[in-house]
Amino acid sequence: HCHPRLVSAISDQAKQLGHTSTLYVTEPQVEAARRLAEIAPGNLTKSFFSNSGTEAIDTAIMLACIHTGRSEVIALRSAYHGRSTLATNLTGLSSWRPLASALPSIKHTIAPYPYRCRFDADCDRVCADKCAQDLEDVILATTNGQPAAFLAETIQGAGGFIAPPAGYHQRVAEIIRGYGGLLIIDEVQAGFGRTGKWFGIEHWDVVPDIMVMAKGVAGGMPVGATITTAEIAGSWTSKTISTFGGNPICMAAMAETLAVMVEEDVPANAELRGRQLRAGLHALAEEFTWIGDVRGMGLMVAIELVQDRITKEPDAARTAALMEETKSEGLLLGKAGLRDNVLRFGPSLLVTEEEVEDCLHRLRRACSWIDS
Known part of the structure; x- marks a missing residue:
C-alpha cells in the first residue's frame, strides 16, 4: 500500500x-x-x-x-x-x-x-x-x-x-x-x-x-x-x-x-510466497480437521471449511466465526463460495516471507480459539 x-x-x-x-x-x-x-x-x-x-x-x-x-x-x-x-x-x-x-x-x-x-x-x-x-x-x-x-x-x-x-x-x-x-x-x-x-x-x-x-x-x-x-x-x-x-x-x-x-517481478514473488502460504495452510489442515481443502495458485489461495471431511458438508457457521476471529488477530480475509464456507487469502503482491509467516501464526491462534 x-x-x-x-x-x-x-x-x-x-x-x-x-x-x-x-x-x-x-x-x-x-x-x-x-x-x-x-x-x-x-x-x-x-x-x-x-x-x-x-x-x-x-x-x-x-x-x-x-x-x-x-x-x-x-x-x-x-x-x-x-x-x-x-x-x-x-x-x-x-x-x-x-x-x-x-x-x-x-x-x-x-x-x-x-x-x-x-x-x-x-x-x-x-x-x-x-x-x-x-x-x-x-x-x-x-x-x-x-x-x-x-x-x-x-x-x-x-x-x-x-x-x-x-x-x-x-x-x-x-x-x-x-x-x-x-x-x-x-x-x-x-x-x-x-x-x-x-x-x-x-x-x-x-x-x-x-x-x-x-x-x-x-x-x-x-x-x-x-x-x-x-x-x-x-x-x-x-x-x-x-x-x-x-x-x-x-x-x-x-x-x-x-x-x-x-x-x-511480482509473478515470481507471488509464486514463491504462495507456495509458502499453501504449505503453512496444509500444516494447519493436519491439525484442524475441519479444514477440508487447501487450494490456489500463487497468492490466490483459499481454505474450504467442512463439518466432516468424508461427507464434505459445508460449515458456513464455523467459517463466519473464524473470519471474525481473524479480524481480532488483525488479519483480514475474504469469505466466498456458493455456501459461504470458503476463506480467501489475497495478500499484497509484494508480501514478504516474514509477513506470510506472521499471517500463519495469527491464523493458527484464530483456529485454536475457534476449536476451544
Whole structure:
C-alpha cells in the first residue's frame, strides 16, 4: 500500500492535468496502454479504460456482440462478474444477484470444482472434458447455436478461488470458437501476477479474444481495462465515452504500478510466497480437521471449511466465526463460495516471507480459539 513511487506519480500528475474523459487521449493513457500491451498475452494490444471491473465486463460483452453480430452469451455457474444489471445476470451466485434474472440471452454452464467434482472423477483431463462438454450442450440446447461469447474467470474468485483442471480452458476455447463465438477471460482477480504468471490464463497456454482487468492494475486507483485485438476493437464504430475512465491521474498510477510490478517481478514473488502460504495452510489442515481443502495458485489461495471431511458438508457457521476471529488477530480475509464456507487469502503482491509467516501464526491462534 502507498508505494512511494506510486504516490509520487499520482502527485506529479495531479499538478499537471487532473481530468479529461476518454474523448481525449492523454500521454498517461498511452503509456498505461503501452505497458499493458507489453505483458498481455498474444496479440491483445488495443485497450479501453473505464472505472471498474463491472464496466470492463460490460464493455467486453458489448464488443463481442458487436463483432459477431450475435447476442447470446454463456457464463459459468458460481462466477462473479460485477454489479450492473448485465454483470449480475452473468454472475452465477445467488447471493450476489439482488434482482431476478432479466436477460434471457445469458445462459450458464457447469463450472469445474475439483474438490467437489460432480463427475466423481479425479478432476483430471477427463473431468475437464466433461465440464467443457456441458458448454457445447448448453449451446445446442439453450441457444440458437450462434453464441456471441463464452465468459469465464481464469480462477473463480467469489466462487471460492476454484482453479479448473488442466485442459479445461483449452477445450472451452476450442468449443466456443468452433461455434463462431469469442472467448472472454475475466482477469479482474487473477491478473497482474497474482497466480504466479502475469495473467492466470497463461497457465493454460490460451490467448483470449478479449480480456478484462481491474483491481490490482493501478495500485488501488479506480481503473478497469478491456483489452482485445486490433481486428475486434475495430468492430466498434459507434460513439462511446467514459467520463472518468482513463483519467490522467489514474492512468499515471496504472503506468507506474505496472513499472514497479515488472521491475520487482511480482509473478515470481507471488509464486514463491504462495507456495509458502499453501504449505503453512496444509500444516494447519493436519491439525484442524475441519479444514477440508487447501487450494490456489500463487497468492490466490483459499481454505474450504467442512463439518466432516468424508461427507464434505459445508460449515458456513464455523467459517463466519473464524473470519471474525481473524479480524481480532488483525488479519483480514475474504469469505466466498456458493455456501459461504470458503476463506480467501489475497495478500499484497509484494508480501514478504516474514509477513506470510506472521499471517500463519495469527491464523493458527484464530483456529485454536475457534476449536476451544
